[in-house]
Amino acid sequence: MKRFKGKMEDGGASSSGAVESKAGFVLGNVAEVVERILTFVPNKSLFRLASVCRLWRNCARRVLRTRQNLSWLSASGSSLYEEHVLFRTMEEGLESVFLLPQTVLLMMDNESFTGHHGAFRHKKAKRCQSADKLDVVDRLRRLLPSSCDLLCVITPGIVLTPSEPAGQVPKEFMEGEAGFSLLFPAMEGVHIRPFHFCKNSLSDTTLEKAGLAANPDLKVVLLFGYEAYKTGAARFLNQLLEPLGRSNVLIAGGHVESVLPHKRDCCSPGSFGVTGLTLSGPRIQGASVLMDQAVNTPASAEVTMRRLKAANIPESNTVGFMFACVARGHNHYSDQPNVEADIFHKLFPRVPLFGFFGNGEIGCDRIVKENYTLSQTDANGLQHGYTTVMSLVHLG
Known part of the structure; x- marks a missing residue:
């Protein structure tokens, strides 16, 4: 045996x-x-x-x-650490994403820098705001690949879609800690390029270098102005919007509180400027609608947003953007929360939605699809107040 x-x-x-x-x-x-x-x-x-x-x-x-599809990481709620709640989510989430970020668009709430609502602010109460921002940039650079282009925007409120697969219903946050990072990989037929201009750097040459001029493949411009209330800021922004308004591109964005340091060697501290992303390529399609002040009920908001649905933009590998005035949200809809984000989700259940509540909106009714553009405004009709610009961007 x-x-x-x-x-x-x-x-x-x-x-x-x-x-x-x-x-x-x-x-x-x-x-x-x-x-x-x-x-x-x-x-x-x-x-x-x-x-x-x-x-x-x-x-x-x-x-x-x-792996050429957009991905994202988002977070909300109070952090238990000395940093924004989004950073902990990014630190853990970047370990398991199925793409290599080439460009990252990140937005966070302004309260984390000017208020005392975030837990990490308590231990930094005596530190200056600029020092906090430099810490944020350094933290992000350590989390992301060194070759990755980063655009970080600070806004009064945040619109995001949770990154957990079980609950991807978009939410509007007009107060409290919230933020998201959109992760764009390298994609065939799509070229995403960040830009930044101040009064010292805006010229025909720099516009062309950024892909905003002499670029027949330009399809979408996401544009964010900061320090817009200062003298000369409106005239400066018009220099950029006038040629864009005459072009066949989708323009969406608004005025934000600030942007984190991004090639600021040409700017004096506290000066106004504009930053954003250009999206170029034959595969890109997009559409946007403008929801003006008269759109103040869920029913009228849905009627307006159905024009976006009628554009027939493909919904796979597509992202939604919502840029709204701080006076909208639940204040605009008789204290009903999440009205516009809920309607968007009803019409586009498979499309994630991101954006902010800001200090002014940029955009119009426009469709950029295949070989034609349908626009209902010119350069003078791109800036608004008390409105929401709702957009779809399809990346092919």
Whole structure:
């Protein structure tokens, strides 16, 4: 019996070794199997696995090329740490995202920098605002790839879609800690480029370099002005909006509290300026509607937003943007919360929605689709107050 048991044990070990040998052969030689396995691996781990061997490196590269859909991380509520609640979410979430961010658009509430509502502000109450902002930029740079373009905007209120798969219903936050980061990977047929101008840097040359002029592939401009109340800011912004208003591009955005330091070596502290993203490429489509002050009931808001639905923009790999006045939200709808975000979700249940409550809105009714543009305004009709600009941007 002992001899028989020994033979059985030897046979079991031999069988196990044979299985491991076959598995090792498959994983070292069958690209189809390796590539299929790597599709289930987050990008950060994927880069580590790419160093195993040449086969795995080639498989990893092919998997990376398939990950061209937008993703996002968002958070709300009070943080238990000395930093904004969004940072903890990003630190954990970036470990498991299935893309490599090339451009990041990040927005956070203004209370974290000017009020005492966030927990992390209590321990920093005596620190100046600019020092806090520099800390934020440094923190973000450590979290994101070094080659990633970052645009960070501070606003009075936030509109976001939760990043948890179970509850992706957009929410409006007019107070309290909230923020999101939109993660754009490299995408075929799509070129996303950040820009920043102040009164010292705006010229025909810099406009062309940023892709805002002499760019036939330009389809969408997300544009955010800051310190807009200062003398000369309106005239400065018109210099940028006039040529854009005459072009066949979708323009959406508004006036925000501030932007985090972004190539500010040309600007004096506290000066006005504008920042944003250009989205160029033949695959991009977009549409926007302007909800004016008269749109003040859920029924009228839905009627207006159905014009956005009628544009027939593809909803896959598409993101919604909502740029609203701080006077809207529940204050505008007889104390009913989340009216506009709920209607958007009703009409576009598979499209995430992001944006802010700001100090003025930029946009109009416009469709940019395939080889034509439908616009109902000119450059003089792009700036508004007490309105909401609701937009769709399809990335192909």
